[in-house]
Amino acid sequence: MTAPQNQNPLPTGNDISLPWHLRLPKPLEKDFRLYFLASVSKVAPWALGLVSILIATAMLIESWIGTDVITNSWRPRLFTLMLAGGCVILARTLQWREWLHPATLALAFAIALTGNYLGVHVEHPLSYTFFLHTPMSIIMICILVRVPFYSALLSSTVMIGAMVATLIANPERTPFEATTLTMVTLAFASMSLFGQYVYERLLRQHFLSEHVLYQHRNELHSANLVLENQATVDGLTGCINRRGMESRLNHLFHLHKQGNPDAPERISLLLFDIDFFKQYNDTYGHPAGDECLKKISNVPLSMVQADTDFVARYGGEEFVIVLTDSSFNDALVFAERMRNRVEQLGLPHSGSRVSQVVTISVGVSCSDHGASNSAELLKQADEALYQAKGAGRNRVALMNSQGLVEMLS
Numbered sequence: 001m002t003a004p005q006n007q008n009p010l011p012t013g014n015d016i017s018l019p020w021h022l023r024l025p026k027p028l029e030k031d032f033r034l035y036f037l038a039s040v041s042k043v044a045p046w047a048l049g050l051v052s053i054l055i056a057t058a059m060l061i062e063s064w065i066g067t068d069v070i071t072n073s074w075r076p077r078l079f080t081l082m083l084a085g086g087c088v089i090l091a092r093t094l095q096w097r098e099w100l101h102p103a104t105l106a107l108a109f110a111i112a113l114t115g116n117y118l119g120v121h122v123e124h125p126l127s128y129t130f131f132l133h134t135p136m137s138i139i140m141i142c143i144l145v146r147v148p149f150y151s152a153l154l155s156s157t158v159m160i161g162a163m164v165a166t167l168i169a170n171p172e173r174t175p176f177e178a179t180t181l182t183m184v185t186l187a188f189a190s191m192s193l194f195g196q197y198v199y200e201r202l203l204r205q206h207f208l209s210e211h212v213l214y215q216h217r218n219e220l221h222s223a224n225l226v227l228e229n230q231a232t233v234d235g236l237t238g239c240i241n242r243r244g245m246e247s248r249l250n251h252l253f254h255l256h257k258q259g260n261p262d263a264p265e266r267i268s269l270l271l272f273d274i275d276f277f278k279q280y281n282d283t284y285g286h287p288a289g290d291e292c293l294k295k296i297s298n299v300p301l302s303m304v305q306a307d308t309d310f311v312a313r314y315g316g317e318e319f320v321i322v323l324t325d326s327s328f329n330d331a332l333v334f335a336e337r338m339r340n341r342v343e344q345l346g347l348p349h350s351g352s353r354v355s356q357v358v359t360i361s362v363g364v365s366c367s368d369h370g371a372s373n374s375a376e377l378l379k380q381a382d383e384a385l386y387q388a389k390g391a392g393r394n395r396v397a398l399m400n401s402q403g404l405v406e407m408l409s
């Protein structure tokens with residue numbers, strides 16, 4: 001049995017057709033330049049090191065051949081050797097790397113022109129071979145150091161032009177030598193440039209594939225964030241839902257236990273419940289009950305400040321506030337202020353037996369008082385809330401360090 005075909009596969013870099021001239025849209029082209037530079041910068045120091053060794057070897061051989069050769073060659077050779085050394089330094093230094101390509105081109109010109117100069121000035125039967133520096137320079141920029149294709153094409157043309165002009169201006173070179181040198185140079189240049197074109201085409205295709213993959217990854221990441229948000233936020237009040245609360249609280253406890261430097265010193269938990277909410281619904285209707293829940297939840301939402309503090313809807317008309325790094329006293333002040341602000345909202349509640357307006361009861365617990373995990377902390381706050389209800393509602397109760405519930409108000 002064949003596997004089912006994917007009707008709508010994700011696009012890959014191969015789906016984006018690369019034009020024959022290789023140019024990508026402007027922003028992509030800019031990114032590709034950096035990508036290209038990063039890909040060549042790993043081998044460039046070694047390649048330029050090799051070029052430096054070749055220049056040094058050429059100087060050595062020229063000093064053996066005869067003093068008249070080295071007399072003519074040592075200055076331009078030393079100059080190109082220094083240029084090559086400078087290019088190696090550029091390739092190895094991250095902040096200067098963007099200058100690598102222009103510097104490599106300068107080096108290639110220096111080598112090619114040195115060849116032309118020596119081909120004219122050195123009196124030796126084999127001196128015409130100095131002109132072979134031009135194809136060597138083209139090979140260097142296309143294969144060894146990989147200058148971008150268009151720069152390589154332009155500079156190769158200029159170098160070949162300079163070589164041909166020198167050959168024409170120098171009557172000592174026979175037409176046969178001049179033609180042979182020009183043909184050899186053109187052959188080397190076209191092969192090297194073709195190789196450079198193919199290489200750059202493949203590299204661009206690879207870059208596009210990676211770019212598309214990167215975009216997919218970003219889209220997936222954003223979609224995940226949206227989904228995660230939807231999965232952990234309560235649709236009615238905008239508070240974190242119970243699932244989100246449990247995972248955040250567990251995470252905080254996990255950090256706390258591990259003694260992680262990002263962990264809060266203590267975790268305080270406030271659990272509150274709207275008093276006689278069933279009667280509120282019965283009196284004003286369920287939609288009004290929903291509105292009431294929104295208004296009440298806005299009170300703690302407007303009060304939490306630290307990034308790690310949060311408000312969650314624990315279920316029905318019960319809410320949890322988690323405060324990190326506040327002292328226990330500060331958490332009690334928060335609870336009392338919140339209870340007071342809810343009362344101050346003045347939402348009429350004729351069905352309540354404790355007030356004319358909507359009120360809440362709050363239970364407060366703290367990790368300093370023996371709770372070793374989120375379930376225990378919630379249980380302690382629930383026990384305090386239960387007693388706050390029993391003590392008449394519209395009040396704050398706390399679980400103290402002895403494990404006893406005390407009324408705050």
Ligand SMILES: Nc1nc2c(ncn2[C@@H]2O[C@H](COP(=O)(O)OP(=O)(O)OP(=O)(O)O)[C@@H](O)[C@H]2O)c(=O)[nH]1
Nearest residue numbers: 273274275276277278279281286287289290316317
């Ligand atoms: N409007 C509305 N009501 C809800 C929602 N979730 C839960 N409730 C109601 O909240 C009420 C909770 O009632 P109880 O648990 O009896 O508590 P209570 O009436 O507040 O009494 P005490 O907590 O003892 O003061 C129930 O009537 C639920 O229907 C909601 O999303 N919207």
